[in-house]
Amino acid sequence: MIRRPPRSTHCISSAASDVYKRQCLEDILLALTFFTRIPTHFITKYDRTLMQACWCFPLIGAGIGLAGGAFFYILLVVQIPIAISAVMAICFIVILTGALHEDGLADTADGLGGGNDKKSKIEKMRDSKIGSYGVLAILLITLIKWNAIITLATGKPYEIAILSIICAHSLSRFSIIVIPYFSIPASDEGLARYAGEPETRGVIGGFLLTSFLIFLLLPFDQAILSAVLAILVAGVVGLLANFQIKGYTGDILGAAQQVSEATVLVYLASSSS
Numbered sequence: 001m002i003r004r005p006p007r008s009t010h011c012i013s014s015a016a017s018d019v020y021k022r023q024c025l026e027d028i029l030l031a032l033t034f035f036t037r038i039p040t041h042f043i044t045k046y047d048r049t050l051m052q053a054c055w056c057f058p059l060i061g062a063g064i065g066l067a068g069g070a071f072f073y074i075l076l077v078v079q080i081p082i083a084i085s086a087v088m089a090i091c092f093i094v095i096l097t098g099a100l101h102e103d104g105l106a107d108t109a110d111g112l113g114g115g116n117d118k119k120s121k122i123e124k125m126r127d128s129k130i131g132s133y134g135v136l137a138i139l140l141i142t143l144i145k146w147n148a149i150i151t152l153a154t155g156k157p158y159e160i161a162i163l164s165i166i167c168a169h170s171l172s173r174f175s176i177i178v179i180p181y182f183s184i185p186a187s188d189e190g191l192a193r194y195a196g197e198p199e200t201r202g203v204i205g206g207f208l209l210t211s212f213l214i215f216l217l218l219p220f221d222q223a224i225l226s227a228v229l230a231i232l233v234a235g236v237v238g239l240l241a242n243f244q245i246k247g248y249t250g251d252i253l254g255a256a257q258q259v260s261e262a263t264v265l266v267y268l269a270s271s272s273s
Contacts, residue, residue, distance in 0.1 A: 027056050031050070031057060035061070035100065035173070036097055036098070049194070050195040051177075051180055052196055052199060053202070055209065058173050058174040058210040058213060060173060061169040061173030062167075062169060064093060066166050068169070069166055070162070072088075075088055086150050086153070090142065093169075104251040104255050105137050105251075106133075107124075107254075108241075108249075108251045109133040109137035110125065114131060122187055122249065126190070141258050141259070144262045152165075164218075164264075165265070166213075168264040168265045171214065171261075172234075172260035175231050175257070176234055176260070178235055178238065179238035184246075184247045186245040186246055187247070191250030192249045195250070210227070211223075222267075222271055225271075229263050234260045237252060
């Protein structure tokens with residue numbers, strides 16, 4: 001009988017490395033497909049849930065911020081007025097993301113602001129029609145972000161505004177992971193139920209990736225306070241949802257991202273003025 005030689009440790013480790021690299025790529029493509037309107041679904045078949053890919057949320061957020069910031073910078077370089085450039089940059093990001101989080105903010109405002117009990121609040125969130133609370137929420141949060149970006153770009157090197165936009169988007173995408181990690185879905189239907197639960201190693205990976213990005217792009221004190229504020233604000237949104245609907249929904253996560261992004265931009269604008 002001829003015995004087959006045992007597989008070497010090198011071959012086994014190489015195969016494991018290939019699987020890990022493929023999994024990382026699939027996670028990135030899955031998150032990119034969800035957070036943007038960039039068509040990637042035809043590239044691969046996803047075998048993991050969205051929250052299993054949570055480690056790369058801040059990376060996708062940074063990419064979105066970089067795209068929006070670069071567009072903003074180009075407009076400023078060709079001498080488009082700052083206020084108009086800021087509006088156009090916000091519009092560019094909304095188009096890139098398909099207004100995903102803005103829609104969640106509006107639905108959350110309508111549901112938590114207008115419902116009488118858990119059932120009615122969730123039903124209002126699922127209603128495709130937008131109410132007065134939703135309109136006001138989008139209007140106010142957009143005005144806040146617009147004014148913060150104008151402040152960041154006025155009388156300073158434009159790079160400060162660009163880096164702030166990148167960090168705000170990265171931090172806000174990481175901060176939403178806090179809610180599903182510590183809470184439960186409020187309904188048996190919808191994104192929150194089917195997105196899965198974030199794994200501890202994924203949360204740690206996202207934290208390390210976010211930390212690397214913000215410490216690379218911001219002064220130490222601003223990086224620390226920006227992270228604390230982003231997570232704190234998202235936590236408050238999660239607590240409010242838990243109090244009113246006993247859990248979270250996909251709309252709640254969208255609202256948390258928008259509020260966290262605006263909070264970081266306001267803080268950075270205030271600290272750099």
